[in-house]
Amino acid sequence: MKRLPWLLLIGGSMLMMGCRQDMHDQPRFRLNAATDLFGDRRAARPLVQGTVARGMLKTDTALWSGKVGNKNVDQFPFPITREVIERGRDRYNIFCSPCHGLTGHGDGMIVSRGLKKPPSYHTDALREQSVGHIYNVITNGNGSMMSYASRIPMRDRWAITAYVRVLQQSQNVKVSELTAEERRKLEGAQ
Amino acid sequence: MSQIFHPSTNTLSKVSIVSVVLLLGGLGYGLLALNRSPYVARTKIPFDQPVPFSHKHHVAGLGIDCRYCHTTVERTASAGMPTTETCMSCHSMIWTNAPMLEPVRQSWATGKSLEWTRVHDLPGFVYFNHSIHVNKGIGCASCHGRVDQMPLVHQENTLYMEWCLDCHRHPEKHIRPRDKVFEMAYQPPANQLELGAKLVKEYKVQKLTDCYTCHR
Incomplete structure (x- = not known):
């Protein structure tokens, strides 16, 4: 019976081997991990100032900042196809509709919860704004609206811009501009 | 020479064979069930967070x-x-005084991440x-x-x-x-x-x- 404590010890420590989690918790940082190595406690380090990823020099200012010189561009920097507009609708509904509403009247759900009502897109002043202006508002924010540059990639911001134009047009067509068939549809709906 | 085992041990031996099988099976099943349980797999347990985001x-x-x-x-x-900027897209304007959002405002003011x-x-x-x-x-x-x-x-x-x-x-x-x-x-x-x-x-x-x- 003298052997019993030893057997328990060895048996017990063999069972404990199953409790090590080295493979689970590997000595590397995962995305957004915290660390005490740096003052800001972030494992992800900011890029050294002036770092440019390959192909991201952004020399095409019309494309990236919606401006040429100091002036907002009034032409889209790439062709707007149906595909781009549909992508724009998709992104608009995700990122913009909570405040601006699905049709751009500034009546989104968050407005009903107390957010300051954003201006409607359907005013002459905003209809006359350049596409570069709309792109810039999405990119840099405007008034109390935050920048969406870190959330929406550049091409999607242009797609949203195109969709905002579509929304503006959708709410501002004269009956006389409709085709005969569309007029019939409209009259049928009334 | 008389029998070593009483006839009743026939039953006992049969029962014990069956129960050992059942017990081992039950133990195995129990361990597997335990392994998939919320307690071990950490499922169905809400976690405490710095902000009780719903x-x-x-x-x-x-x-x-x-x-x-x-x-x-x-x-x-x-x-x-989401970055703190995402939270503040709305919460710089609504619920600006809610105590539960204090960590978000702190993060926005100091640039420190919410953990x-x-x-x-x-x-x-x-x-x-x-x-x-x-x-x-x-x-x-x-x-x-x-x-x-x-x-x-x-x-x-x-x-x-x-x-x-x-x-x-x-x-x-x-x-x-x-x-x-x-x-x-x-x-x-x-x-x-x-x-x-x-x-x-x-x-x-x-x-x-x-x-x-x-x-x-």
Whole structure:
């Protein structure tokens, strides 16, 4: 019976081997991990100032900042196809509709919860704004609206811009501009 | 010479053989059940967070799309955690004095990150990519459960290998049309297996069950 404590010890420590989690918790940082190595406690380090990823020099200012010189561009920097507009609708509904509403009247759900009502897109002043202006508002924010540059990639911001134009047009067509068939549809709906 | 064992031991030996088998089986079953239990797998347990963020309020109540905050879920391995800027897009204007949002305002003022507690904690030897799953028609709720009904997020599924493999072997059981991926309340149709098989073909879903699909 003298052997019993030893057997328990060895048996017990063999069972404990199953409790090590080295493979689970590997000595590397995962995305957004915290660390005490740096003052800001972030494992992800900011890029050294002036770092440019390959192909991201952004020399095409019309494309990236919606401006040429100091002036907002009034032409889209790439062709707007149906595909781009549909992508724009998709992104608009995700990122913009909570405040601006699905049709751009500034009546989104968050407005009903107390957010300051954003201006409607359907005013002459905003209809006359350049596409570069709309792109810039999405990119840099405007008034109390935050920048969406870190959330929406550049091409999607242009797609949203195109969709905002579509929304503006959708709410501002004269009956006389409709085709005969569309007029019939409209009259049928009334 | 008389018998060593009394005749009643016949019964005893039979009973003991059966009960040893049953006991061992029961113990094995019990251990497996324990391993899949919420206690071991950490499922169904809401985690404390620096801010008691409610997905139920933001998703079910306000109708905000998953991608408003988890912006990279369609593009990268990580779905992406919202930056403080995302929170402040609304909360610089509404609920500006709510005490529970004080950590968010602190983070905004100081530039220090909010330190959330990770709920879905995959082992370090598992590779997972959100974008491929959502782009191939796997809904958020298929893995994360009805997040829109969770005041505080908990892990819905075990995330065990058997759970991953079940879907990797039979994707037709869970796949849905791409435009329904972010729909929380999506109900699979009665002919799910039929539709699933069609979508698997259409989306060119491969039944990736090689070890190195996830362990790379």
